[in-house]
Each structure stands twice: as C-alpha cells, then as structure tokens.
Amino acid sequence: xxxxxxxxxxxxxDGEDVLSIDVEDLDRDSEQDTFSVWDEFHxxxxxxxxxxxxxxxxxxxxxxxxxxxxxxxxxxxRYHSERLAVAYGIMRVPQGKPIRVIKNLRVCEDCHSAxxxxxxxxxxxIILRDNNxxxxxxxxxxxxxDYW
Ligand SMILES: [Zn+2]
Ligand SMILES: [Zn+2]
Numbered sequence: 742x743x744x745x746x747x748x749x750x751x752x753x754x755d756g757e758d759v760l761s762i763d764v765e766d767l768d769r770d771s772e773q774d775t776f777s778v779w780d781e782f783h784x785x786x787x788x789x790x791x792x793x794x795x796x797x798x799x800x801x802x803x804x805x806x807x808x809x810x811x812x813x814x815x816x817x818x819r820y821h822s823e824r825l826a827v828a829y830g831i832m833r834v835p836q837g838k839p840i841r842v843i844k845n846l847r848v849c850e851d852c853h854s855a856x857x858x859x860x861x862x863x864x865x866x867i868i869l870r871d872n873n874x875x876x877x878x879x880x881x882x883x884x885x886x887d888y889w
Pocket of ligand 1: 823
C-alpha cells in the first residue's frame with residue numbers, strides 16, 4: 742500500500758499478493774550499509790524519471806494547488822501514490838505480466854499522462870482501477886481515451 746497526501750494505492754502481484762509501500766520509508770535518509778529495497782526503488786524512480794523526460798513527458802504541475810516553488814510541485818506530483826505504486830509494480834512484477842494497481846481516489850491528470858508514458862517506455866501493460874473506472878494503459882495510450 743502506498744500512502745501519500747492524495748490517498749492510497751495498492752500494487753497487486755500475481756492477483757493475490759498485496760505489496761505494501763510506506764512513503765515514510767521512501768523518504769527516509771538511509772545510512773545503513775545493508776541492501777535496502779527503498780534505495781533500489783529510489784534509484785529506479787530516478788532512472789524512470791529521466792527516461793520519461795527523454796521521451797517528452799512534461800509534468801502538468803498546474804494540477805497541484807499548493808503555492809510552492811516549481812521544483813517542489815514537480816516532486817509532489819511525482820510522488821502521488823498511484824504513480825509510485827505503478828513504478829514499484831514495474832520494478833517488481835516480472836516482465837510480460839501486467840501491473841495491477843488499485844487507487845482509492847480518481848486518478849489525476851498528471852499521473853494519468855505519466856502512467857501512459859511509463860507504459861510506452863517500459864513496454865508494460867498497466868491496469869489501474871481508480872474509484873471511477875478501469876484504466877488499461879498500453880503503448881502510450883489508455884483505454885479510457887483520456888475521458889474519465
Ligand atoms: Zn496524481
Ligand atoms: Zn485512462
């Protein structure tokens with residue numbers, strides 16, 4: 742389960758196992774010398790972000806209402822729970838299997854376009870169920886046709 746200010750998202754693996762992610766842990770300043778899944782995830786997110794930017798993805802920071810610096814806005818959008826959950830799924834779900842994520846709120850516009858981009862650059866099928874409908878992401882587009 743991913744908890745953040747915008748609600749929570751759950752990653753399903755093999756349709757049954759529910760993987761838990763705690764955003765508090767992700768923000769932890771890790772000084773331990775043992776291998777940590779969070780360090781791996783951080784590195785994975787950074788790399789994914791870079792690939793998305795190269796693919797032409799631009800954050801729609803206007804969806805964030807807080808009055809903060811541009812960079813901070815981008816960080817907050819990047820860490821929406823559904824987006825973290827999808828990224829975690831891409832990292833952990835074996836290649837060739839769809840990534841299934843359940844989100845308790847309606848997916849925001851920025852995460853929606855970010856996930857389309859993630860599906861495109863990774864070649865993965867991503868199925869996101871929000872509180873309104875299913876989104877089936879494949880090859881840079883979504884089954885909802887951007888109307889949801
Ligand atoms: Zn979002
Ligand atoms: Zn959609």
